[in-house]
Amino acid sequence: MLAYRRIIIVGGGTSGWMTAAALCNTPAFNQSKITLIESKQIGTIGVGEGSTPYLKRFMEQLGFDEISWMRACDATYKTGIKFTHWNNDKSHYFHPFYTAIDVKAAEVFFNQANARRRGQGEQVNGDDYFVASLLARDNCLPVPVKTYPVTNEYGFHFNASKLAKLLADFSRSKGVDVIDAKVEKVNQLPSGDIDSLILDDGACHQADLFIDCTGFKGLLINQISPNQFTSFKQDLLNDSAVTISTQDITQKVYTESSAMEAGWRWQIPLTSRTGYGYVYSSEHKSPEQAEQELVTSLNIQGGVQCRHLSMKVGQQNKAWVGNVLAVGLSQSFIEPLEATALMVTQFSIESFIKAHVGQSITNEQNRNQFNAELSKLIYGVKDYILAHYLTSKRRENLYWQSVTDIDKADTRLEAILAAWSSGADFDACLNHYENELAYFRPSWYALLAGMDYRNDQLVVPHQTVSADIIEAAKKYTHDLYRHFYQVRQYSL
Numbered sequence: 001m002l003a004y005r006r007i008i009i010v011g012g013g014t015s016g017w018m019t020a021a022a023l024c025n026t027p028a029f030n031q032s033k034i035t036l037i038e039s040k041q042i043g044t045i046g047v048g049e050g051s052t053p054y055l056k057r058f059m060e061q062l063g064f065d066e067i068s069w070m071r072a073c074d075a076t077y078k079t080g081i082k083f084t085h086w087n088n089d090k091s092h093y094f095h096p097f098y099t100a101i102d103v104k105a106a107e108v109f110f111n112q113a114n115a116r117r118r119g120q121g122e123q124v125n126g127d128d129y130f131v132a133s134l135l136a137r138d139n140c141l142p143v144p145v146k147t148y149p150v151t152n153e154y155g156f157h158f159n160a161s162k163l164a165k166l167l168a169d170f171s172r173s174k175g176v177d178v179i180d181a182k183v184e185k186v187n188q189l190p191s192g193d194i195d196s197l198i199l200d201d202g203a204c205h206q207a208d209l210f211i212d213c214t215g216f217k218g219l220l221i222n223q224i225s226p227n228q229f230t231s232f233k234q235d236l237l238n239d240s241a242v243t244i245s246t247q248d249i250t251q252k253v254y255t256e257s258s259a260m261e262a263g264w265r266w267q268i269p270l271t272s273r274t275g276y277g278y279v280y281s282s283e284h285k286s287p288e289q290a291e292q293e294l295v296t297s298l299n300i301q302g303g304v305q306c307r308h309l310s311m312k313v314g315q316q317n318k319a320w321v322g323n324v325l326a327v328g329l330s331q332s333f334i335e336p337l338e339a340t341a342l343m344v345t346q347f348s349i350e351s352f353i354k355a356h357v358g359q360s361i362t363n364e365q366n367r368n369q370f371n372a373e374l375s376k377l378i379y380g381v382k383d384y385i386l387a388h389y390l391t392s393k394r395r396e397n398l399y400w401q402s403v404t405d406i407d408k409a410d411t412r413l414e415a416i417l418a419a420w421s422s423g424a425d426f427d428a429c430l431n432h433y434e435n436e437l438a439y440f441r442p443s444w445y446a447l448l449a450g451m452d453y454r455n456d457q458l459v460v461p462h463q464t465v466s467a468d469i470i471e472a473a474k475k476y477t478h479d480l481y482r483h484f485y486q487v488r489q490y491s492l
Contacts, residue, residue, distance in 0.1 A: 011213030012038035015328025017167035024174035050339035078155035093450025096132035108473035113449035119459035380438025
């Protein structure tokens, strides 16, 4: 039995074509007629071009050869994110992608981080305890030269437009139809479901399921479920970005996030160029001021072409309502500090597909469960992103005074930060909230230890490990690195 006779996806871009590619590659939808409607006159947002390791699995499931698709998309590998200046002009730490091979050495890092927050020892970060950190240090490809005993974890930087085109070609080859047009009118049934779409050429298109990938406009989801968007603007102030590309090739295998006067700047290396962007609060910087600060920080001389973007930060309370599913920016957006947008998009698509395993049209209970799980992920991401600001020691202007206000933390995040700074059992706190978190133990330790977030008056007992154990853990990680990887400059 068909899940849906006809599916219409409105909007292309990365989210639209990821959705089309995943559905046409899933047996449950093989007999569904899938059409994607996009207008070449409407551009895509493309705020960031980085991913988490989840994209690796997505492309593998579609059957793409990794090196081939990376070359087609100017892609580079990503082992994590380097954070600079988030406490002051000299501060830095690395948030690595964690694998099972790091477990032994990471436990020593966790012990040292716990000792530090309890008033014992110097600041510690995970650079010597995670293989990904060593890969980043040497700009080494995160592809092992010997058989790896665990699942290897790494993300990517890529040209978003080229990735969308690659997925579009794949989808067309699988039978997805494409219509170049704008939606002029949305016709609804008495039940509230969408019946059909009227395009700017006068054509009428009906479907059983409509997928909204129209970006911040949310053309379909706002029609069927108006006034159901929850803004995160009071907590996450950054709502704008200015971007620029340069022709220099940096040969880095990590993203860099550098704190600025009213936000932060990304650096994303591609094989063809390097992309920079300043994510900032429009309450504290005008577009002209932000552009000037970005250009000055990069020491760029002469005329440059910058692109300005506005961001709608928050989420639709329900992404799947009736016969409409919102995916990508039409469903939610949290600033790209940890490059989570594609992860949320992928989670949405895969969860939707999972809801149809073994059955045809789903019921309200399926939709409610889908919406609850997606919302949990988004709020979990929100907490982790917000923690970057709340743990900063920067207070030099109104922006940093505002974003570091601990009152912005919800009950869960407040409890997590309090457990860390009070010297309490932090792992017990994480375990308590485990089912509600988007990020888990290694990421929280990398962030809180990296930011040196603590009460510097606190001194409580802690059982520390010996210097010999510390050195043995570092040696273990370095030996793993040398055994499985070939140190070399970045190349494909």
